Amino acid sequence: MKRRDFLSSGMVAGIAAGAVPSAFAMENSKSEISREKLRLGFIGVGGRGRGLLRNALRLSGVQIYSICDIAEENLQNAQNLVKEAGQPVPKGYGKDKDSYKEMLEKEDLDGVVIGAPWKWQVPMAIAAMKAGVYAAHEVGPASSVDECWELVKTYEETGIPGMMLENYCYHKENMMVLNMIRQGLFGELIHCKCGYGHELRERLVLGKGTGPNPMSDSTKPVKGEGDYRSVHNQFRNGDLYPTHGVGPIAQFLDIQRGNRFLYLTSTATKARGLSKWSEENLPADHPRRNIRWRQGDIVTTTISCYNGESIIMTFDTRLPRPRTDMYLVQGTNGIWENDQKSVYIEGRSPKKNKWEPLKNYVQEFEHPLWRNYLSSGESSKSGHGGTDYLELRAFAESIRQGTNTPIDVYDTAAWRSIGPLSEASIAMGSHPVEFPDFTNGKWMTNKRIFGLTEKY
Amino acid sequence: MKRRDFLSSGMVAGIAAGAVPSAFAMENSKSEISREKLRLGFIGVGGRGRGLLRNALRLSGVQIYSICDIAEENLQNAQNLVKEAGQPVPKGYGKDKDSYKEMLEKEDLDGVVIGAPWKWQVPMAIAAMKAGVYAAHEVGPASSVDECWELVKTYEETGIPGMMLENYCYHKENMMVLNMIRQGLFGELIHCKCGYGHELRERLVLGKGTGPNPMSDSTKPVKGEGDYRSVHNQFRNGDLYPTHGVGPIAQFLDIQRGNRFLYLTSTATKARGLSKWSEENLPADHPRRNIRWRQGDIVTTTISCYNGESIIMTFDTRLPRPRTDMYLVQGTNGIWENDQKSVYIEGRSPKKNKWEPLKNYVQEFEHPLWRNYLSSGESSKSGHGGTDYLELRAFAESIRQGTNTPIDVYDTAAWRSIGPLSEASIAMGSHPVEFPDFTNGKWMTNKRIFGLTEKY
Numbered sequence: 023m024k025r026r027d028f029l030s031s032g033m034v035a036g037i038a039a040g041a042v043p044s045a046f047a048m049e050n051s052k053s054e055i056s057r058e059k060l061r062l063g064f065i066g067v068g069g070r071g072r073g074l075l076r077n078a079l080r081l082s083g084v085q086i087y088s089i090c091d092i093a094e095e096n097l098q099n100a101q102n103l104v105k106e107a108g109q110p111v112p113k114g115y116g117k118d119k120d121s122y123k124e125m126l127e128k129e130d131l132d133g134v135v136i137g138a139p140w141k142w143q144v145p146m147a148i149a150a151m152k153a154g155v156y157a158a159h160e161v162g163p164a165s166s167v168d169e170c171w172e173l174v175k176t177y178e179e180t181g182i183p184g185m186m187l188e189n190y191c192y193h194k195e196n197m198m199v200l201n202m203i204r205q206g207l208f209g210e211l212i213h214c215k216c217g218y219g220h221e222l223r224e225r226l227v228l229g230k231g232t233g234p235n236p237m238s239d240s241t242k243p244v245k246g247e248g249d250y251r252s253v254h255n256q257f258r259n260g261d262l263y264p265t266h267g268v269g270p271i272a273q274f275l276d277i278q279r280g281n282r283f284l285y286l287t288s289t290a291t292k293a294r295g296l297s298k299w300s301e302e303n304l305p306a307d308h309p310r311r312n313i314r315w316r317q318g319d320i321v322t323t324t325i326s327c328y329n330g331e332s333i334i335m336t337f338d339t340r341l342p343r344p345r346t347d348m349y350l351v352q353g354t355n356g357i358w359e360n361d362q363k364s365v366y367i368e369g370r371s372p373k374k375n376k377w378e379p380l381k382n383y384v385q386e387f388e389h390p391l392w393r394n395y396l397s398s399g400e401s402s403k404s405g406h407g408g409t410d411y412l413e414l415r416a417f418a419e420s421i422r423q424g425t426n427t428p429i430d431v432y433d434t435a436a437w438r439s440i441g442p443l444s445e446a447s448i449a450m451g452s453h454p455v456e457f458p459d460f461t462n463g464k465w466m467t468n469k470r471i472f473g474l475t476e477k478y
Numbered sequence: 479m480k481r482r483d484f485l486s487s488g489m490v491a492g493i494a495a496g497a498v499p500s501a502f503a504m505e506n507s508k509s510e511i512s513r514e515k516l517r518l519g520f521i522g523v524g525g526r527g528r529g530l531l532r533n534a535l536r537l538s539g540v541q542i543y544s545i546c547d548i549a550e551e552n553l554q555n556a557q558n559l560v561k562e563a564g565q566p567v568p569k570g571y572g573k574d575k576d577s578y579k580e581m582l583e584k585e586d587l588d589g590v591v592i593g594a595p596w597k598w599q600v601p602m603a604i605a606a607m608k609a610g611v612y613a614a615h616e617v618g619p620a621s622s623v624d625e626c627w628e629l630v631k632t633y634e635e636t637g638i639p640g641m642m643l644e645n646y647c648y649h650k651e652n653m654m655v656l657n658m659i660r661q662g663l664f665g666e667l668i669h670c671k672c673g674y675g676h677e678l679r680e681r682l683v684l685g686k687g688t689g690p691n692p693m694s695d696s697t698k699p700v701k702g703e704g705d706y707r708s709v710h711n712q713f714r715n716g717d718l719y720p721t722h723g724v725g726p727i728a729q730f731l732d733i734q735r736g737n738r739f740l741y742l743t744s745t746a747t748k749a750r751g752l753s754k755w756s757e758e759n760l761p762a763d764h765p766r767r768n769i770r771w772r773q774g775d776i777v778t779t780t781i782s783c784y785n786g787e788s789i790i791m792t793f794d795t796r797l798p799r800p801r802t803d804m805y806l807v808q809g810t811n812g813i814w815e816n817d818q819k820s821v822y823i824e825g826r827s828p829k830k831n832k833w834e835p836l837k838n839y840v841q842e843f844e845h846p847l848w849r850n851y852l853s854s855g856e857s858s859k860s861g862h863g864g865t866d867y868l869e870l871r872a873f874a875e876s877i878r879q880g881t882n883t884p885i886d887v888y889d890t891a892a893w894r895s896i897g898p899l900s901e902a903s904i905a906m907g908s909h910p911v912e913f914p915d916f917t918n919g920k921w922m923t924n925k926r927i928f929g930l931t932e933k934y
Binding site: 289291294295329343357451453 | 665666668669677741743745746747748750751754775776778780782785786787788790794797798799800801808809810811812813817818822824831832833907908909910
C-alpha cells in the first residue's frame with residue numbers, strides 16, 4: 023500500500039491541521055513500512071547521484087528499486103552499480119524529462135533520492151511527496167521563494183517529509199563543534215561566518231560533459247557546453263550555493279527552532295573570473311568564449327537573526343583560490359575558525375586569547391554519532407568523509423520509523439531561499455530583504471531535530 | 479614667519495580655487511621652512527602620544543618645540559622624554575581643554591602631532607591647519623560626516639595639508655602586498671577583507687587610568703572609569719575603528735584616485751561581551767558594572783566601490799579572541815590572506831590552488847621603502863615594527879618639502895566617515911548608505927600619493 027493511498031484512506035484524517043503533521047503520520051503509518059526492505063528510487067544519477075547511490079547500496083535493509091535518468095549512459099551505469107552490489111537490477115526510467123513522474127506513479131517506493139540539477143530538486147521533491155514518497159534531494163539554491171513555500175505546504179498537506187541531503191551538516195568537525203556549542207563551551211553565540219570557496223572556472227564554462235545540456239531541458243548531454251550551473255552563473259547574480267555554508271551554522275544557531283533568519287543584505291562584485299579564464303584558455307572561435315556572465319565573482323551576504331546574531335556568507339567559485347568553507351563561530355566565551363582548525367575557549371585554552379588546535383577537543387567532544395560511526399567499521403568505506411553515508415542512513419531511518427527527517431522542509435526552505443533573496447538584495451543595491459517565516463510561527467516553539475542521538 | 483601669515487600675505491593668492499592647493503603652496507613656501515630644524519608640537523601625550531613622541535625624537539632635523547596635555551603627569555613625562563633625548567625642554571601647555579589652541583596661536587610651529595582621543599583628533603587638526611600648521615593626527619572614527627567635510631574644506635581653504643597617522647599602511651607586509659598588487663601579481667582586484675579583532679573588554683570597561691575621564695571633557699583622569707573609547711561604546715553602534723583595516727585596503731584599491739567608496743551596508747549583533755565581562759569581574763556595587771552598552775559585539779560592514787570591488791570589514795573588540803587584522807585581497811590572478819601569512823598566485827605558486835608562504839615573495843617584492851629602511855640601521859630601534867617611525871618621517875618630509883602628505887585629508891575623510899555611515903546603516907536596519915564624494919569629483923583624475931618611493 024503506497025503511503026499516499028494510506029493517507030487518503032482517512033486513517034490520518036486531519037493531518038493538515040496538525041501542528042506536527044509528520045509526527046502524527048508517524049504514529050499511524052509505522053506498520054505500513056514494515057516490509058523486509060525499504061524501497062528507494064533514484065532520480066538523477068550523474069556523477070553526484072551515483073556517489074549517493076554507492077553509499078545507499080551499503081545501507082542495510084534497503085533495496086534500490088528503480089532509477090530515473092534522461093541520460094541513458096548514466097542510467098545504465100547506475101543499474102550496473104546496483105547489480106554489482108548483488109541486488110536485482112532496478113527498473114529504469116528516463117525517456118523524457120517527465121519520466122520521473124511516471125516512476126513515482128508506477129513504482130511502490132518508500133523513498134526517493136534526487137541527485138538532479140539545482141532547478142529540478144525542489145519540484146521533484148514536491149512531486150514525490152505528493153505521490154506519498156519520502157523525498158531526499160541534493161543541495162542548491164531555490165529558483166524562487168515561492169518554490170520554498172510550495173515545498174513547505176506540500177509537506178503540511180501530505181504529511182510526507184522531505185530531507186535536504188546537506189552533507190556538510192554531517193562533517194565530523196561541524197558535528198563536534200555543534201556538540202561543543204550545545205555543551206556551552208562558546209557561551210552565547212554572537213557571530214558566524216561561512217562560505218563556499220571553490221575554484222570552478224573550467225567546470226562552469228565548459229563542464230565535464232556528463233550532465234544534461236545546460237542550455238536546454240530536453241536534449242541529451244553534449245560535451246563542451248558547460249554543466250547545469252553554467253546557466254545559473256550566466257543569468258543569475260546572488261549566493262547560488264548557500265547551503266554547504268549556512269546549513270551547519272543554522273543548526274548551531276537553532277534556526278527555525280527558537281530562532282530564525284530575519285533579513286539579509288547581499289553585495290556582488292563585478293564579474294571577471296569566467297571571462298578572463300575563457301579568454302586565456304579557449305580558441306577565439308569557441309562558442310563558449312564570449313558568454314556575458316551576470317554572476318559577480320564574489321557575493322557576500324549578511325544575515326541578521328532574530329536572536330541578534332549575524333552570519334556572514336561568501337560565495338566564491340569564479341576566481342583562483344585554495345578551497346575553503348570559511349567557517350567561524352564566535353560566542354561570548356570562545357571562537358572556532360575552521361581554516362586554521364583552531365579554537366579558543368576562555369578559561370580552558372592554555373594561553374589567553376591564543377588559538378589552540380581543535381583536535382585537542384576530540385577526545386571529550388566528538389559527537390556521539392561520529393564516535394559510534396567511527397567504531398562501526400563502516401567509516402573506512404564511505405565517500406565524502408562518511409557524510410554521504412550518514413545522511414542517507416538518517417533518511418532511511420526516518421522512513422523506517424515514520425518520523426520527520428533531521429534536515430526538514432523548513433530547514434530546506436530557509437537555507438535555499440538565500441539564493442533568490444540574495445539576488446533580490448543585489449538587484450536593489452544591497453537593500454535589506456526580509457526572510458519569509460516559512461514555519462508560520464512554529465519556529466517559536468519548534469524543538470531541535472538534528473544531531474540529537476548517536477544513531478542519526 | 480608662520481605659514482598662516484605667509485599664506486594670508488597674498489603670496490599664494492587664489493589657492494582655494496586651485497585643483498591641487500597643496501602643490502601650489504609647496505612651490506611658493508619651500509623657502510619658508512629652511513630653518514635648521516623643523517619645529518613640531520605635540521597635543522595629547524598619553525600612552526599613544528608618548529609612543530609617537532619617542533619616534534619623533536629619533537627623526538633627524540626635527541625639534542620637539544612645545545607639548546600640550548591636560549594631564550599634568552602626561553605633560554611632565556613627555557617633557558622629560560625630550561630632555562633625555564638631548565633637546566631643550568619644550569614649552570608645556572594644558573591648563574584646560576582649549577590650551578591646544580593657545581599653543582597653536584603662540585608657538586611658531588611647522589607641524590603638530592595629535593595623539594588625543596578620537597573625538598578631538600579632527601577638530602584639533604582643523605585648528606592646526608587654520609593656524610597654518612601641518613597637522614598629523616591619530617586614528618579613530620569620525621564623530622560625524624560633517625566633521626570630515628570640515629577637514630577637507632579647511633585644507634582646500636588654507637592649503638595646509640593634514641595627515642592621518644595610519645601606521646597599518648606602513649606595515650611591512652601591507653607595503654609588500656601593495657607592491658605586488660601594483661606589479662600586477664593579483665591581476666584585477668575584486669574583493670578585500672579587513673578588520674580589527676582585538677579583545678579589549680577590560681580596557682573598554684575600566685580603562686588603564688591614564689587617559690582623560692571618559693565621562694567628562696573637563697576633569698582630570700580618574701582610575702577605574704574606562705578610557706575614552708568607553709563613551710563611544712556606550713552611546714554609539716557602528717564600526718568605531720575602521721582605519722587600521724580599511725587604510726591599506728583603500729590604498730590597494732586606489733580609493734580617491736580613480737576609484738571611490740560608493741556605499742556601505744552595516745550590521746551589528748547584539749551587545750553581550752562587555753556586560754558579561756563586567757558581571758564576571760566586578761563587584762556587585764561597582765559603578766561601571768551595569769552600564770548599558772549600545773555597541774554591538776560584532777559589526778560587519780560591506781563597502782561597494784565604484785570599480786566594482788567589495789570590501790568586508792569587521793569590528794570586533796568586545797569578545798574573547800586571538801588578535802587579527804583579517805586582511806584578505808583577492809584578484810583575478812591571486813589571493814593573499816594575512817592570518818595564515820599565505821598567498822596564492824596563479825601561474826607562479828608551485829601547486830594549483832594551494833597556499834604558499836608570503837615570505838617566498840620577500841626577496842623580490844619587498845617594498846623599496848622597507849628595503850631602504852631595513853638597511854638603514856634605524857629599523858632595530860623603532861616601535862610598532864617601525865611603522866610609527868616611518869609615518870612620522872613621512873610627515874616631517876612632507877613639511878620640509880612643502881608637499882601634500884601621503885595619507886591626506888581626502889583619505890582621512892573617506893576612511894573615518896565609515897564610523898558615522900556604519901552607524902546610520904545599522905540604525906536603519908542595514909539599509910545601504912552612500913558615501914559622500916569628499917573630493918567633489920577630483921577622485922576621477924587624482925593620482926596615487928602613497929608608497930611611491932623608497933624615501934617616504
